[in-house]
Amino acid sequence: xxxxxxxxxxxxxxxxxxxxxxxxxxxxxxxxxxxxxxxxxxxxxxxxxxxxxxxxxxxxxxxxxxxxxxxxxxxxxxxxxxxxxxxxxxxxxxxxxxxxxxxxxxxxxxxxxxx
Amino acid sequence: xxxxxxxxxxxxxxxxxxxxxxxxxxxxxxxxxxxxxxxxxxxxxxxxxxxxxxxxxxxxxxxxxxxxxxxxxxxxxxxxxxxxxxxxxxxxxxxxxxxxxxxxxxxxxxxxxx
Numbered sequence: 001x002x003x004x005x006x007x008x009x010x011x012x013x014x015x016x017x018x019x020x021x022x023x024x025x026x027x028x029x030x031x032x033x034x035x036x037x038x039x040x041x042x043x044x045x046x047x048x049x050x051x052x053x054x055x056x057x058x059x060x061x062x063x064x065x066x067x068x069x070x071x072x073x074x075x076x077x078x079x080x081x082x083x084x085x086x087x088x089x090x091x092x093x094x095x096x097x098x099x100x101x102x103x104x105x106x107x108x109x110x111x112x113x114x115x
Numbered sequence: 116x117x118x119x120x121x122x123x124x125x126x127x128x129x130x131x132x133x134x135x136x137x138x139x140x141x142x143x144x145x146x147x148x149x150x151x152x153x154x155x156x157x158x159x160x161x162x163x164x165x166x167x168x169x170x171x172x173x174x175x176x177x178x179x180x181x182x183x184x185x186x187x188x189x190x191x192x193x194x195x196x197x198x199x200x201x202x203x204x205x206x207x208x209x210x211x212x213x214x215x216x217x218x219x220x221x222x223x224x225x226x227x228x229x
Contacts (some may be wrong), residue, residue, distance in 0.1 A: 001227055004158070023209075031165060031214070031215050033216075035219075040124060040221055040222075041221060042119075042121075042205060042207065042219040042220050042222050043159075043217075043219040044219075045216060045217075048214075048216065050214060058216075088126040090158060090159070092158075094215050098216075099130065100147050100167040100209040100210055100214070100215055100216075101147050101162045101164070101209075101211050102214070102215055103164065104159075104161075105147075106151075106158035106159040106160065107158050107159045108156075109157075109158055
């Protein structure tokens with residue numbers, strides 16, 4: 001069974017803090033993704049990575065950065081958290097060999113509140 | 116550019132009734148289409164997907180969806196709703212040579228009444 005884990009289920013931070021969200025997958029997947037989920041907006045792609053040390057911007061990268069130093073781990077960084085970054089954050093991974101048809105496997109999500 | 120529209124942010128059905136969740140897509144290239152389900156306090160999991168071939172796709176838990184190119188639709192159905200089907204459902208589209216990126220719809224929350 002594919003397993004994608006996220007470091008926290010719930011997180012409360014203050015405005016201006018630097019926030020790290022960690023994601024680990026155990027299936028040797030090349031692709032990893034970070035989304036944010038907001039009511040009425042579905043899932044929106046923040047950043048994705050096809051390989052170690054590679055990253056590409058998604059649809060809403062502003063205010064975020066990422067790091068992928070090891071294949072199994074993909075971190076999302078909020079350099080200076082703001083209240084409009086209060087959201088549910090979902091990590092996913094997929095096998096690159098499947099191309100555009102491959103299934104993405106999701107972690108349970110981190111609900112981040114910025115006060 | 117690709118996009119997905121799910122008609123109805125909330126759908127309510129009675130237990131045993133037909134479930135119909137609507138999804139329309141826009142894509143300039145042949146699309147690959149997905150339905151994911153999110154149960155409360157969980158991540159998303161794949162219900163079914165259409166890539167090529169047979170346009171009627173069967174998934175887990177008795178769900179199926181039909182790809183209709185002429186209508187640019189990929190509606191999700193289940194003949195008999197069960198209380199355990201209550202969840203949020205997301206339709207998504209990807210395209211060839213897009214590296215597995217998905218574009219998601221807004222989501223539809225399904226409620227099942229006893």
